[in-house]
Each structure stands twice: as C-alpha cells, then as structure tokens.
Amino acid sequence: MVRGRKIEIVSFLLLQIVVAATAANVTYDHRALVIDGKRKILISGSIHYPRSTPEMWPDLIQKSKDGGLDVIETYVFWNGHEPEKNKYNFEGRYDLVKFVKLVAKAGLYVHLRIGPYACAEWNYGGFPVWLHFIPGIKFRTDNEPFKAEMQRFTAKIVDLMKQEKLYASQGGPIILSQIENEYGNVDSSYGAAGKSYMKWSASMALSLDTGVPWNMCQQGDAPDPIINTCNGFYCDQFTPNSNNKPKMWTENWSGWFLGFGDPTPYRPVEDLAFAVAIFYQRSGTFQNYYMYHGGTNFERTSGGPLISTSYDYDAPIDEYGLVRQPKWGHLRDLHKAIKLCEDALLATDPTVTSLGSNLVASVYKTSSGSCAAFLANIGTESDATVTFNGNSYHLPAWSISILPDCKNVAFNTAKINAATESTTFARQAIKPNADSSEELGSQWSYIKEPIGISKADAFLKPGLLEQINTTADKSDYLWYSLRVDIKGDETFLDEGSKAVLHIQSIGQVVYAFINGKLTGSGNGKQKISLDIPINLVTGKNTIDLLSVTVGLANYGAFFDLVGAGITGPVSLKSAKSGSSIDLSSQQWTYQVGLKGEDTDLGSGDSSEWVSKSPLPTMQPLIWYKTTFDAPSGSDPVAIDFTGTGKGIAWVNGQSIGRYWPTSIARNDGCTDSCNYRGSYSANKCLKNCGNPSQTLYHVPRSWIKPSGNTLVLLEEMGGDPTKISFATKQTGSSLCLTVSQSHPAPVGLWTSDSKILNKTSPVLLLKCPVSTHVITSIEFASFGTPKGTCCSFSHGRCNSPRSLSVVRKACVGSRSCKVEVSTRVFGDPCRDLVKSLAVEASCS
Ligand code: GAL
Secondary structure (H helix, E strand, C coil): CHHHHHHHHHHHHHHHHHHCCCCCCEEECCCCEEECCEEECEEEEEECHHHCCCCCHHHHHHHHHHCCCCEEEEECCHHHHCCECCECCCCHHHCHHHHHHHHHHCCCEEEEEEECCCCCCEHHHHCCHHHHHCCCCCCCCCCHHHHHHHHHHHHHHHHHHHHCCCEHHHCCCEEEEEECCCHHHCHHHHHHHHHHHHHHHHHHHHHCCCCCCEEEECCCCCCCCCEEEEEECCCCCCCCCCCCCCCEEEEEECCCCCECCCCEECCCHHHHHHHHHHHHHCCCCEEEEEEEECCECCCCCECECCECCECCCCCCECCCCCECCCHHHHHHHHHHHHHHCHHHHHHCCCEEEEEECCEEEEEEECCCCCEEEEEEECCCCCCEEEEECCEEEEECCCEEEEECCCCCCCEECCCCCCCEEEEEEEEEECCCCCCCHHHHHHCCEEEECCCCCCCCCCEEEECCCCHHHHHCCCCCEEEEEEEEEECCCCHHHCCCCCEEEEEEECCEEEEEEECCEEEEEEEECCCEEEEEEECCCCEEEEEEEEEECCCCECCCCCHHHCCCCCCCCEEEEECCCCCEEECCCCEEEEEECCHHHHCCHHHCCCCCCECCCCCCCCCCCEEEEEEECCCCCCCCEEEECECECCEEEEECCEEEEEECCCCECCCCCCCCCCCCCCCCCCCCCEECCCCECCCEEEECHHHCCCCCEEEEEEECCCCCHHHCEEEEEEEEEEEEEEEECCCCCCHHHCCCCHHHHHHCCCEEEEECCCCCCCEEEEEEEEEECCECCCCCCECCCCECCCHHHHHHHHHCCCCEEEEECCHHHHCCCCCCCCCEEEEEEEEC
C-alpha cells in the first residue's frame, strides 16, 4: 500500500513537471495551425476518456503515439461531470485533468471539444437530463436559461484547465478547443434564434480567453476568428470560410457505431487511408480519426435510441485496447509518409496537374528545392500507370501514392505493408469447477423483482405519461399499471377466443404482464405497436406494462424532446365482437425504476439474496448474483452473455452496461468482402447479419480482483445466467500478409538519403506482436500469383518452388523477419507477370 502510494506521488509530481513546460503560442494561417511560429502537419485521433478506464489510458495514449498521432481529441461529457446540478464529478473515468496530463506526459497535444453538446452516441448527447427541467429552457437556441447553463459549464471547464495550466498558452498540451458541435447541420430548424445562438456561442467561447484557437465543426458561417472545420467520411473537397483559416478535419469516421438490432459496420483501411491522403494532398493540415479508440458505453451512458454497449467503431485500436491490424499499422505507415513530406507541404500551396482522366498529381515544391508529390487515382474501376517527371508509376484504382522526394513512392494507400494479426477469444467458464448444471445453478443466488407496483413512491395519474419527463432518466424503467374489473357478462372474456391488448409506445422496449404473467413484448427505436392476445378473468385483472429506455436520443434538431415510453393509445379489443375500450385516459399507477435499483442490488451487498435450488431461469425480472475468480492471464476480459435475454450487469458494483444478446442484427446488407473502391457510407460495409448484434461485453481488468469478485445481473426478459462465460481476447498467434513486386518498400526503411531508397525492393516484414513470442512455423508461403485473402491463401497458377524454404529460413525462430520480394530471391516462376509473396505465419 505504502509503496503504491509512493509511486502515485512520484508519478503525480512527474505529471506536474511535464505539464509545467514552457508556454507555446498557438495561432493559425491559411495553411495550418502555427505553434511557436511554425506551421504544423497534425494527425489526431479521438479517445473518449469515460469509454475506458484510467488504468487503460496510458497504454491507449502510447499506442496512439506509436501509431503516429500528434494530437488526442476528446469531447467533455457534461452529464458525467455534473450528474446533479452543481454537484461535480471529476473522478475515476471522469478525471479529465488526469487524462489531459497523461496525454501531455506522452508528448502529445490535446484538442478539447467542450461542446458542451457532444452528440457522440452518448446519452442525451452529453446534456444532463436535469437541464430539461429548468423552467422555460430550450436547448441549443437563443434562450436565456439554456445559455446561462451552457456558459456556466463551459467556463467551469475552461477555468479548470487554466487552473491546472493545461492550455498551450500556459505550457500545457491543449492547442485547440471546440464550442458547440455540428450545429450547422441543424441550425435552420431553429430559425433566426439559431443564428443568434450560434453567434452568441462563438463570442461566449472567445470571451473565456483560453489563449488558443477555437473551432466549430460543420458550421460554415462560424464567425472569425473561430475556425470552421469539416466532419465526414471525406473532407478533401472542404474549404474553410476564410482565406486566413486552415483546412481542418475534426471527424474522419474510421468506421461507424453499432446499434442493437443492427449489423456491424466496418471501414476498409485502404479507403480510410485514401480519404486521409487525399485530404493532405488537397492542402489539409489537420485531420482527426473519429474514433482512434472507441471503447465501451459503460453504465447507462450509451446514446440512442438503441446504441449498443460496445463503441468499438472499427477503430485502429479496438474496444479492448488492442491494436487492430492491419488498420493500425497501415495508418502508422501513412502518417510516416505524410510526415516525410512535412517541410514541403507546409512551405507552399500545391501545383495541381491532371495526369489523365481521374488521375491527379499535386506537387509541393519549395524555393529551397524540397519537393513532395501526391499522385491520385480517384477512379473506382481501373488501375492506371502514369508518367510523372519522366518516371512511370502504378496507381491502383481509388488510391494515392505519396512521393516525399517527388520521385520515390514511400506509400500507396491500397498497398498494405502491415501484416494482419489474428485475434481470438479464449473461452473460460465463470465457474470452472462446476460440472453439472445443478452444481452450476447452486453457485448463483437470486432475488425476484416484483411484477408491477412495489415501491412506496408509486403515484397515480390519469392518462399515459411520456417516460423521460416522468423518470428524469434516473432509471431505464417505468411501470404503467392498471386494474381492470371485468364483469361476468363482458365481451372481453371472449370464451374460446382471446381479448387483444393493443399498446403503442414511442420506445424502446415494452413488456406486458397480465395478471402477473409476461404475455407479450416488443421493441423499436421510435414506434412500437403491439397487439397481444390475452386471457382475462372475471373480476380484477392487472395490466402491468414495463417500459424500458435504451439510451436517450443524441442527435438531430430538438432531439431533447423526442421522448420515450407508452404514450398510447392502449386499448382492449374483443377479438370476437370487435368492440374495444380505450384505456389511455384511465387512472394509471406509475413507478419510476425498480425496487432492486432503490436497494442497490447491483452492488451485490443485500442480505436478501436467495440461494435455494433450483435456480429459477427463463423467467422475467430476476436479479442474479454469483462470485468469480479473475480469468487467468492478463488479456482483456469480456463476458459472453449468450443464454441470457436483456438487462444490466455489474461487476464489483461497477456497471458494465446494458447487455442484450437476444437483439439480432437485421439480415440484410452484409458483405464478406467489401469493395473499398468508391465512396464509403455507413451502410456500405456490414458484417454479422442475422446474428446477435452484441454478445461480448467488456469488463476492464482493473475492475476485477484475483478472487472473490461479484457479478450481478438484472435479467428483464428471462434467461439462464449459468450459460454465460468469460472470453479473453488474445492477439497475434497468427500473422499474414501479401506484398507484391509493385509495393513500395516499407516506409520505415526510408531515410532522408534517397539513394538508399532507389535500391530497396519491396520487402515483406513480419513481427510477432507479443514481445516474448517467436515465429514458430510458416503455414503458407507462395511467391507467384497466390490467391485468397488473409488468412485463407491458396496457390495460384504460378508459384516459386523455393517459396516455403526461403521464408522458413528467414523467419522461423525469430520474433521478426524481412524477406525481399523479388525474383533475385525466389527465381522467376512466371515471366512478364507482377508477382506477389503471400505468407501466413504462426507465433508462440
Ligand atoms: C457526428 C457527431 C459525433 C458522432 C458521429 C457519429 O455527426 O459529431 O459526435 O455522433 O456523428 O458517430
């Protein structure tokens, strides 16, 4: 303990020292941000600090730095920092100061997007829900109560950053701040008041005097000196609203977010690299990957409706903090290539020439003789061979070549030199020692959540209430409960045929209990319409409807007002006679939240847990609890919730978020191999159709002790908790890569002496990602015309018989190896063809 404390103090002091660096002067001109009088080419990536843990931050930041980033961009999450008005939280995952200092310690800059509207697939776009209850408030428009709160919070954050000397003007890492977020996408809906609000936001921000520039994204009319920046899958066509402002890209979507019920989006790295390269080719000087690490929507932080708990985003660093290959590596190479051009890029504007249809050369040539060129083939169909400065270059369709000396190609966006590293999930039982299902069941205890009204604070109200106004989002759950008296002669008894309960909700999940039994359910983003056949009895009947939100809306004009819950109508119909009664305006009883939430069952601490066997399963509304030992090893941990229905889970009292493995991805639009050529959109490349959208849920290692951990589940719809298991994510037991004779040499081999370059042929580089591993075998090697993709290669017509032996000799037994991709090494198995070397290797 004492030692740990010492280390803490020392590292705290170190942070202070690093942060006490000298002040930097940040300005801008028409080409770039200018730091201490020097223009900068900046490569940035978003990491949202509450989507991981402080224990993960140093590693995520280091992997960002190793990937070639200069800047970390993050939003500031108002609802996390001020969960109740004037009660602030800057601890744990919300320790913003610590996060910014860690970025500084790694030597990187920060772009702080204060907003305070974030969007970000974050609950209510980052606004605290209490804001909604301030009398007379209207969000994001010229409204005094709103502006007062926005200014108070923005000033609070700026003051905090100043106090800690975190602005570059004070020697800190923050070189840029953002006010609002993409307001220009929606401002027309707010009319003239929207315009005046936008201008007010700008001058309010400027008045806070941070000493560094401010930006507004997607705001074409951002007033001077605020820089208007671009968001999108491509921003090469963007121009800022003044000749004095640099061309900046604040959100380059590296993938896309996942929703419950949706297939999983992915963005091929060849296209992402193309988008980045063409942006710098066309005079951009700052771009940010949104996300570089997406992370996890813990607790109830996910936005909505129906945003999943995973916020992986197909980002270069995956949800668990592991690099995603070859995405991370290919982008790292791209960043190196761009940086090799930095002097020329920053010194001048480009000269653009056409090399043919869809073929463009942009040349940055300085008076002092340095020269960098970008050659683009923006065609989507055919590769091209172009002549530039008297030399010939092969340009695959939808690709950019980067020539840092206007002669040699250091990088082509479509030719990947970074190996694909396999990742696998290793299964581990939660209860490794239980071998029968009874034994498994006996290791769980449970508490039944009452169906319907059980809390003293329940209340009566005529009519159907909108949910967010009723719960203030204190809970996902709202009970709507009604007693109906059925007289013996009523038609709803419908002997033989059933009565039908009709329910309409604006989202997101409804469970209908009739006389204590779950009789029907449904879910939807904005509209749920259910017709549930039910059996009523003579006398009293209870209708208990449980309405559940899954993340509050975060995007669009007036998103704060979309609402949720069973807003009706609710009616009873006789299937036989067709007559119906509307129950909507009856006197309903309401209960906000569940009893077990009030008694904090998630902590696992209650004395009410029941350990009787058999364990009740496949029944709605049961709290489950068990204890477990940490899964062995140090790999990141997930829980596979397959076997359960839907609910919320806690590990040692920390909510790991909503789980919903029974939410199945719609079965259309998926492709196994998505063609990266041509414009990307969020629906273009999808996988996992027809499967559960999310079965695996991240449990940060730092939340788990070696033994005696508590896991609590609140199961809503019915499931079997004994079926869940751990999955630990492992990286890199197999590597694969194809390098052709037309690939550039790995950019890592570049030095400023271009003579060395001329002699370098393409090289296939392999390296086991785990430092203690070596390459133990070569599963496949073929120099010729190998077929297939990583990792399912096969021989093509042409194959050098030496392939396997050459690669084995070079690689087996070492952690890393280099093989020249040339006929000099392999002989020529097929003259006149461009050959490739495909290799699959195993590490252990
Ligand atoms: C943008 C928004 C981000 C995020 C993104 C989609 O429009 O600014 O916050 O929501 O879309 O992931």
